[in-house]
């Protein structure tokens with residue numbers, strides 16, 4: 001939970017990002033979004049075309065029914081002849097049934113394509129998130145990313161899944177009804193069509209404004225979701241620190257921005273609808289006036305004029321719908337840009353073209369003059385660090401807060417690459433091996449490893465869902481999970497709740513340790529494994545670590561001197577550089593190798 005100023009700056013960056021794209025030309029943005037999303041829509045092309053064809057058949061049937069209405073009026077109603085009623089009425093009903101069935105099938109196909117597209121968009125986003133670095137996540141509130149998954153994906157789906165088909169059928173409907181109107185009375189049709197350019201001007205004016213407003217609305221929605229997400233995660237903290245009023249103010253602040261943007265969007269849409277409807281009334285009155293004159297001169301029948309009025313209803317309806325579609329396009333383009341920002345965000349690390357999988361890993365690790373400066377950081381997190389880790393050795397990496405210890409673990413699994421220098425595993429530069437094989441060889445049990453919403457057993461087996469149950473049980477025993485598992489209501493089958501809320505901090509840490517041990521990788525890295533454990537609880541864990549170190553490379557990051565005393569090798573960092581321990585005598589037995597400011 002942050003101070004308002006910090007949030008303002010961070011939130012501002014999101015808006016600025018959105019703002020800069022808003023500033024780009026509207027049609028250019030639409031083209032960019034269409035180009036980006038086209039591969040995801042392509043598999044649905046056939047189904048969408050089928051839906052459009054069926055909906056068009058429905059529109060054609062409607063055109064025929066309007067024409068039949070005119071015939072019925074002239075033959076049965078005006079002449080008062082019930083015998084003339086039955087035949088056209090039966091045809092009308094048959095056409096209406098056929099048209100209705102086409103419309104029904106078309107909408108079903110449309111819904112099917114839309115559902116699949118929605119799934120594909122979400123999967124593409126999640127797949128992209130899986131390759132993005134911690135820096136990406138550090139720069140964006142989780143709530144904002146969640147909004148991109150939810151309402152942004154919905155807006156794009158609404159446009160592509162239903163809007164595209166609607167655009168085709170509406171466009172064809174306009175052509176159909178215009179042709180029918182010209183066949184019926186070309187003079188009146190010409191007059192009626194004068195409304196089209198005015199509609200077009202109205203729609204064009206609307207389009208640019210809607211996109212800008214939608215961007216602001218979606219960015220505000222993201223910030224609201226971020227506040228909600230932070231408040232849910234830190235509900236106890238908000239209560240105990242008396243921050244409820246402050247958090248409500250934050251929500252109200254973002255809510256006001258969202259309300260303003262939403263109100264502006266509604267105002268635009270409503271003004272457009274009213275103007276379009278007024279335009280329609282003026283033209284209908286003009287058509288009826290001229291139509292009555294045409295009837296008086298005998299060039300048109302009453303039925304013909306009624307049919308014409310019917311066509312106008314069908315013609316102006318789609319013209320209005322095109323205006324509504326413009327609103328949907330503006331909103332979808334704004335949402336599409338936010339989705340594309342995730343899909344196109346470059347991955348900080350990726351497999352090199354010539355990357356090879358690691359074979360059997362022995363576990364010789366070597367940092368050679370490694371530097372790392374995080375994006376936007378003022379100074380390096382690691383500054384020319386060199387040390388070596390060997391198999392069958394337990395190495396302790398220690399140092400003050402912010403010294404660069406966790407950065408070392410991120411480099412080992414290539415969440416980042418060094419800005420300079422290199423890291424070798426069994427002589428292979430990590431940048432030359434495949435990410436998958438490296439991440440199989442190196443397991444990091446981070447201090448804040450999250451638990452998933454599942455049972456205790458599922459959480460331990462999370463990294464190895466097909467693991468032999470005997471191995472899962474052994475990992476649980478080795479990590480000391482056994483002790484508290486027996487006291488849970490359903491033992492290993494007890495659901496832990498979201499983020500493992502049912503467990504204490506120390507118990508959660510043991511579950512993540514068991515999960516790490518189960519992977520049985522040749523390099524094991526543990527971040528503060530004994531944090532929060534008293535001597536009695538820490539002792540079995542220390543014995544386990546020593547046992548594990550017998551046949552693999554173990555690196556333990558800790559401030560805990562109990563661990564340093566059991567280590568074979570000590571690496572000390574201070575503000576990103578290797579340093580001498582403050583008091584070497586503290587660190588245990590004879591034979592302890594210390595990598596301080598001496599290069600290995």
Ligand SMILES: Nc1ncnc2c1ncn2[C@@H]1O[C@H](COP(=O)(O)OP(=O)(O)OP(=O)(O)O)[C@@H](O)[C@H]1O
Nearest residue numbers: 134135138374377381400401402403404405406407
């Ligand atoms: N994603 C990031 N972006 C920018 N700077 C970062 C990032 N992560 C860490 N840093 C900075 O890099 C430095 C080293 O951080 P690191 O997390 O490696 O320290 P640490 O030794 O693990 O600290 P601690 O013991 O407090 O966990 C710190 O100054 C930190 O502010």
